[in-house]
Amino acid sequence: MRITFLGTGDSMGTPRVYCDCGVCEEARTDGNNLRLRSSLLLEIDNELPLLLDCGPDWRAQMESMGIRSMPQALLTHAHFDHIGGVTEWADACRWREEKGRIYAPQEVLGEVRTRFPWIESQLTMFGNDEGMEYGDWWIKPWRVNHGKNGYSYAYRFENKESGANWAYCSDAINLSEAQKAPLAGLELLVLGTSFAAEPYPMDTRSVYDMREGVLLVGETRPERVLFTHLSHDIDVRLDYGLPSHVKLATTGMQVVV
Known part of the structure; x- marks a missing residue:
């Protein structure tokens, strides 16, 4: 499976329009820290491409590719930074006289329907609570704690032929032991870590920071790790002293599992 990072930003992206911090200013000039909202493009041979989350930067991401x-x-949850692009996607389907397909757990689909009650005229929704096939891959969602923002879903991908596996967990914090279990034995973990060390009270937070992410990696022991969902607190030019198998994801990065 070929994985392309279309965006690696948190809910606000980088730069933030109101901010003149060093990271935001660098993003406006050299662009190393320019980050659209988090999204992946998944591709395997002999199958149609599969988008993972469809945030408000969908149009820019499609144009860039x-x-x-x-x-x-696939959708992880119904927060705007993960579904804000479905209206533009639906409009593209209308103009092209196509019907797109959305896969997500039923409670996520219910929230999408509530926010965009007309959307199923162009995008057909399919519940994937019990898992779904994508070529030779089996994709299984599970519900994870999203802190003050309620819940999200993570996805584990397993190849039925080779046994290759990886997981995407962009919006989570304080996972229970049961929620950590699907992260065990991975070749690749893509994990959301918005800050290097978030200074705010735990009851106001919703995503792991990099310090906590490293601790989680130590528990679950994946072979490779890519941190995504990065806020303007993170400067990709800096060395954060991460373990050698842990890297920061960047826009346009491609990896193969």
Whole structure:
């Protein structure tokens, strides 16, 4: 499976329009820290591409890849930074006379329907609570704690032929032991870590910071780790002293599992 990072930012992206911090200013000039909202493009041979989350930067992400049509997407949860692009996607489907497909747990689909009650005229929704196939891959969601923001879903991907596996967990914090279990034995973990060391009270937070992410990695022991969902607190030019198998994801990065 080929994985392309279309965006690696948190809910506000980088730069933040109101901010003149060093990271935001660098993002406006050299652009190393320029970050659209977190999203992945998944591709395997002989199957249509699969988008993972469809945030408000969807149009810019499609333009950057030269993509004119998106057939299907997985959603992790119904927060705006993860579904804000579905209206533009639906409009693209309307103009192209296509019908897109959204896959997500039923409670996520219910929230999408509430916010966009007309959306199913262009995007057909399919519940994937029990898992779903994507070519030779089995994709299984599980519910994770999203702190003050309630819940999200993470996804574990397993290849039925080779046994290759990886997981995407962009919006989570304080996972229970049961919620950590699907992270065990991974070749690759893509984990959301918004801050290097978030200074705010735990009851106001919603995503792991990098310090906590490293501790989680020590518990679950994946072979490779990429941190995503990065806020303007993170400067990709700095060395954060991360373990050698832990890296920061960057826009356009491609990895293969």
